[in-house]
Amino acid sequence: MDASELGRWPYCDLAHLGHIELLTPKPEESLRFFTEVMGLSVSGQEGDSVYLRGWDDYEFHTLKLTAAPKPGLGHLAFRVRSLEALRRRVRVLEALGLGEGWTEDLGHGPAYRFRTPDEHRMEVYWETRWYEPTEATRPALKNQASRFPARGANLRRLDHVNLLASDVKAMRLFLEEALGMKVTEQIVFTGGDEQGVWVTCNNKTYDLAVTKDHLGAKGRLHHLTYAVDSREEVLRAADICLEYGVPIETGPHKHAIQQTFFLYVYEPGGNRFEIACPGARLLLAPDWRSIVWNEEERKRGQAWGLQTIPTFHTYGTPPVEEA
Numbered sequence: 411m412d413a414s415e416l417g418r419w420p421y422c423d424l425a426h427l428g429h430i431e432l433l434t435p436k437p438e439e440s441l442r443f444f445t446e447v448m449g450l451s452v453s454g455q456e457g458d459s460v461y462l463r464g465w466d467d468y469e470f471h472t473l474k475l476t477a478a479p480k481p482g483l484g485h486l487a488f489r490v491r492s493l494e495a496l497r498r499r500v501r502v503l504e505a506l507g508l509g510e511g512w513t514e515d516l517g518h519g520p521a522y523r524f525r526t527p528d529e530h531r532m533e534v535y536w537e538t539r540w541y542e543p544t545e546a547t548r549p550a551l552k553n554q555a556s557r558f559p560a561r562g563a564n565l566r567r568l569d570h571v572n573l574l575a576s577d578v579k580a581m582r583l584f585l586e587e588a589l590g591m592k593v594t595e596q597i598v599f600t601g602g603d604e605q606g607v608w609v610t611c612n613n614k615t616y617d618l619a620v621t622k623d624h625l626g627a628k629g630r631l632h633h634l635t636y637a638v639d640s641r642e643e644v645l646r647a648a649d650i651c652l653e654y655g656v657p658i659e660t661g662p663h664k665h666a667i668q669q670t671f672f673l674y675v676y677e678p679g680g681n682r683f684e685i686a687c688p689g690a691r692l693l694l695a696p697d698w699r700s701i702v703w704n705e706e707e708r709k710r711g712q713a714w715g716l717q718t719i720p721t722f723h724t725y726g727t728p729p730v731e732e733a
């Protein structure tokens with residue numbers, strides 16, 4: 411059996427986006443931003459890393475904030491649906507020669523590390539550590555992961571991550587064939603030039619987006635996103651960012667692609683961060699056909715006409731010099 415054959419498995423091995431390790435050259439300021447301004451909570455600390463989560467994230471952490479000389483992606487992790495699913499994915503990744511071996515962390519059991527064709531570091535894992543509320547964080551309703559913090563933007567849960575890639579098509583093929591993810595929307599310009607792809611592994615319409623790095627760099631991060639329940643909370647988050655002097659890049663506005671209501675800001679370490687309301691959109695069709703946006707449609711900007719700002723195509727972390 412060759413790698414491509416092994417990879418053709420229906421989109422059911424990965425369960426969901428688990429966590430992202432974010433690198434920051436300003437660890438104290440970044441931590442203050444994520445806790446005081448965004449309302450995430452600290453669940454652990456080890457070495458140069460602090461482990462954080464939203465109030466309804468069921469796992470120990472969804473964000474691992476690590477001190478580093480430059481901002482960017484440490485690693486991105488997906489939880490799989492079973493031990494068997496993990497073994498299947500590892501076989502494929504090994505066959506493709508992209509595997510890096512096993513690792514463990516404070517927040518999860520054995521995770522298999524690998525690199526994407528564009529050199530983003532990722533991992534897949536099954537065994538995890540569920541968050542256990544303390545007396546102070548126990549929720550009133552037991553079907554909620556922890557108490558609503560009533561602090562800052564009160565981010566509820568990790569929603570998605572957007573990576574930049576020098577070759578979007580190669581990333582799409584990898585995500586489909588090696589990880590078994592499903593393409594829900596795409597940007598494809600004339601002549602088949604793939605500029606962006608949105609993929610899911612569950613009933614959310616996307617867990618991951620990959621867009622073209624116009625500077626041709628590899629392995630960069632575009633942004634990470636946490637969700638709130640309503641559009642009003644995104645507007646409130648904008649007011650909170652204004653009060654705290656957090657630089658707003660664009661929005662609030664509504665995306666055309668995926669229709670997410672968004673606000674983009676920069677956290678103190680230089681990484682782009684999105685506060686979003688994905689609404690009630692779900693992917694239920696098992697035979698969903700990818701929605702393809704062309705160049706002309708993209709030129710119309712976002713849903714209500716806000717033009718996509720130029721930095722969106724060039725700024726990523728770590729930053730690189732424009733030629």
Ligand SMILES: [Fe+2]
Nearest residue numbers: 487515521533
């Ligand atoms: Fe991890």
Ligand SMILES: [Fe+2]
Nearest residue numbers: 572633635684
């Ligand atoms: Fe996003």
